[in-house]
Amino acid sequence: MNFNLTEEHMMIRDAARDFARTELLPGVIERDNKQEFPNELVRKMGELGFMGIMVDPKYGGSGMDTISYVLIMEELSKIDASASVIVSVNNSLVCYGLEAFGTEEQKQKYLTKLATGEQVGAFCLSEPEAGSDATSQKTTAIDMGDHYVINGTKNWITSGGRADVYLVIAQTDREKGHKGINAFIVERGTPGFDIGPKEDKLGIRGSDTHTLQFNDVKVPKENRIGEDGFGFKFAMKTLSGGRIGIAAQALGIASGAYELALKYSKERKAFGTEICNHQAIAFKLADMHTEITAARHLVMEAACKKDAKENYDMASAMAKLYASKVAMEVTVEAVQVHGGNGFVKEYHVERLMRDAKITQIYEGTSEIQKIVISRGVLRD
Numbered sequence: 355m356n357f358n359l360t361e362e363h364m365m366i367r368d369a370a371r372d373f374a375r376t377e378l379l380p381g382v383i384e385r386d387n388k389q390e391f392p393n394e395l396v397r398k399m400g401e402l403g404f405m406g407i408m409v410d411p412k413y414g415g416s417g418m419d420t421i422s423y424v425l426i427m428e429e430l431s432k433i434d435a436s437a438s439v440i441v442s443v444n445n446s447l448v449c450y451g452l453e454a455f456g457t458e459e460q461k462q463k464y465l466t467k468l469a470t471g472e473q474v475g476a477f478c479l480s481e482p483e484a485g486s487d488a489t490s491q492k493t494t495a496i497d498m499g500d501h502y503v504i505n506g507t508k509n510w511i512t513s514g515g516r517a518d519v520y521l522v523i524a525q526t527d528r529e530k531g532h533k534g535i536n537a538f539i540v541e542r543g544t545p546g547f548d549i550g551p552k553e554d555k556l557g558i559r560g561s562d563t564h565t566l567q568f569n570d571v572k573v574p575k576e577n578r579i580g581e582d583g584f585g586f587k588f589a590m591k592t593l594s595g596g597r598i599g600i601a602a603q604a605l606g607i608a609s610g611a612y613e614l615a616l617k618y619s620k621e622r623k624a625f626g627t628e629i630c631n632h633q634a635i636a637f638k639l640a641d642m643h644t645e646i647t648a649a650r651h652l653v654m655e656a657a658c659k660k661d662a663k664e665n666y667d668m669a670s671a672m673a674k675l676y677a678s679k680v681a682m683e684v685t686v687e688a689v690q691v692h693g694g695n696g697f698v699k700e701y702h703v704e705r706l707m708r709d710a711k712i713t714q715i716y717e718g719t720s721e722i723q724k725i726v727i728s729r730g731v732l733r734d
């Protein structure tokens with residue numbers, strides 16, 4: 355597999371890096387403290403084409419490949435993982451889901467606004483009792499002929515309080531198990547659809563995570579995605595690509611923390627020399643660099659497979675499993691390299707450490723990735 359970047363890839367990466375440094379960095383600590391959603395920055399990311407990176411330009415997207423997507427995700431995540439998860443969910447769960455499986459009418463009506471960042475999307479699969487066990491959907495969508503009626507609760511929904519368009523997974527026919535699950539497009543403001551409390555989170559605090567309530571929410575039949583009963587496969591197929599985005603986010607968090615630790619180690623002096631000259635610190639940097647390089651290979655492999663239209667279910671699970679582990683380990687070590695300063699907000703590494711943890715949880719925990727990988731290994 356050839357991981358050499360083209361000129362265009364390098365330009366896209368540099369544009370994302372520049373945006374992250376000039377636009378995301380200045381307010382990132384304040385947004386984290388206040389749990390503030392970056393409305394204006396999302397608008398700017400839309401203008402740069404970051405909200406619909408892989409979407410066909412005929413639907414308002416940037417028409418780029420998955421490699422470009424992971425490069426953008428890595429650069430944004432080095433600075434602000436809250437902004438990058440908004441980008442990731444909008445791109446790989448909502449836009450991809452609609453572009454790959456939606457009708458032409460659904461694409462014209464919803465995708466065109468989501469891909470430009472005019473509107474923001476949310477993906478609603480998780481429930482109080484259906485997190486990892488995603489087939490156990492308690493939310494119901496009863497078929498009433500020309501419309502469905504949705505009732506239930508969704509939890510931990512990224513951009514939940516801010517989104518305009520929600521892709522909602524619900525059970526229509528319990529007898530049929532996962533084959534009785536459907537996916538729907540639900541617009542913000544639909545009667546009976548209420549946005550519940552915002553979560554007070556350990557990390558990615560600038561992203562907006564909510565519980566959502568559906569009380570007799572009427573959704574027209576034309577808002578169902580795919581054939582009757584396609585909802586669970588829709589969620590699985592969409593999440594496979596989403597996991598590449600979260601793997602790239604984890605990679606970015608790790609490389610952002612590593613770059614800060616490397617810089618700090620060349621400036622901070624102890625025992626008469628810069629601390630990078632002490633083997634205790636130099637070996638940490640060596641381990642970080644090695645792990646990040648390995649994670650990048652897995653992320654790129656998954657992206658290349660998706661672009662080559664090969665099956666990427668296992669590759670995306672491996673990339674997410676490994677990159678999220680690396681993000682956790684590297685950020686902990688980056689705090690250690692910074693010593694007392696690592697525990698202080700202005701040095702950024704403590705936030706990256708807090709942000710890293712979610713990459714081992716959302717879009718499938720590390721344990722779920724191991725289920726996907728082990729089933730693949732045993733099947734092959």
Ligand code: CAA
Pocket residue numbers: 443477479480485486487488489510511512532586587590591593594667716717718719722725726
């Ligand atoms: N593509 C297509 N179909 C798939 C698939 C895939 N990647 N994975 C599974 N399926 C199909 C199976 O083939 C099966 O269909 P058939 O019966 O027709 O063969 C059906 O789906 C059921 O699959 P399983 O029998 O494997 O189902 P399971 O109950 O064992 O669960 C699981 C599989 C992998 C554990 C799944 O439940 C899972 O991924 N759980 C984690 C859910 C998750 O990632 N949640 C994240 C929430 S979203 C989020 O975090 C977004 C955010 O805001 C950041």
